[in-house]
Amino acid sequence: MDTSVIIQIVVSGAFMGLVYALVAYGFQLTFATSKTINFGQGELVMLSAFFSLTLTRLGAPYWLMVPGGLLFGALLGLFVERAAVRLALEQKSEGWILLTIILGLLGFSSAENIWGRDDHPFPTPISSDPIHVVGVDITPLEISVAVGVLGIMGLIELFKRRTLLGKAFEAVSADRDAAELMGISSTRTVMLSYALSGAVAALAGILVAPITTVGPTMASALILKAFSVAVVAGLESGFGVVVVGLFLGGLENLASLYLGSGWREAPGLLLLILALALRPNGIFGKASIRKV
């Protein structure tokens, strides 16, 4: 087969991979502060996409819809923290696992009841007419995905390094008790991480919706691959999820090209199984050092 076609296929897959990376990054944010993740994150992506679609239908322009959707995602994140995570953390129990799954199911049936089971197109002012860049066709829509994903991750990383609140976020991640002794409220920091994680998931939904359409199941495959990316890259390295996301996105497009579209999901699952078997800490994560 023509090399340029293969490159084309890999490149457009890689853009999708960035969305997996973004959702995986959302897992990293809450894991850092609380060692918990929201197992209903896929529903959070989907609900935020539906909400943003509603905003658009009500006449909100794109530049207003995006922050509106992010805010909605952040609020959902805060709700998950309050309803499913906080009590479990206080009691040092693993109850958050089941509770976040249940909240996800609740979100799913709410979406079906409010917006119905059908898939809806997601209107966007950004064009999907390809432009030719060094031999590859790239659409402005794909570029918007890259800009959105790398932009928000860059902003959050900048916040963590340059502001004192961001450093406090890192301090809670490193040692929650010691951070409390500095006057840093770990509860508030965990809330912040859930709000950020929710906003990040909402952006993933907004970026991917014009490509996948919006429906209750829009994020079920996406979330599985985000898990793969998070497990392979580890729950610590933001750089890692981007690399693994790009790789997985390219790889699954190749799989569907050579093996048929039914094999699309195979690389993600295979990667997940391999990673869990070989490197439970992720290839980019530090192996946890056992103390004393």
Add this chain to the structure above:
Amino acid sequence: MLKVENLHAGYGGAEVLNGVNLEVKAGTVVALIGANGAGKTTTMRAISGMVRPSKGRVLVEDLPVEGLAASRIARLGLAHSPEGRKVFGPLSVEDNLLLGAYRHLPHFLGFRSKAAADLKKVYDLFPRLEERREQLSGTLSGGEQQMLAIGRALMAQPKVVLLDEPSMGLAPVIVQEVFSIIRRLKEAGITLLLVEQFAKSALEVADYAYVMERGKIAVAGTPEELRKDERVLAAYLG
């Protein structure tokens, strides 16, 4: 400045402290000594809110703080440098110090310039920390980490400082350095509650001391009084 009355606390049902009473007057250094497992660390944790007291009172400047979150108590001006130092390993030395001042710095931007004077004071006290300000604190030696933990506590401009075994696991030369730092803090008028295994050295710097046994204060007095006490002499100063 700090007053503890009939403090009870423990871990998940098992009571460790059963009625601790102690007081640290403003501008004084008070030593808390006792055997391993007596409950010294638990006392400090119960004061700073890391464990919730089941009974009793903790007063910081006459303000009851028992039952508040540790972060609230810290923001009220109580700085606790915990056992085992607990520096933020993945963060730089300077970031650790800046976080020490979290309670009175702006949380977004402009915090560095506002912390400059306090940073300078800490760097004057610990020149080695200034040399290593960009270094990740997890890569410091044990002695340097202890200096950082003390410096971080001072950054808060605290009303009272709790130091839990600052000499733990350090080479003898470094232990002497730690005690000379404590003497300088005392000269600077810092109010200090000090837990130490090296009872002799602790009594040399302290204005007042408590001896803890099985979750209770067994003996209290000035260092002179304790040095005359036969039992204390035999058990802790022998």
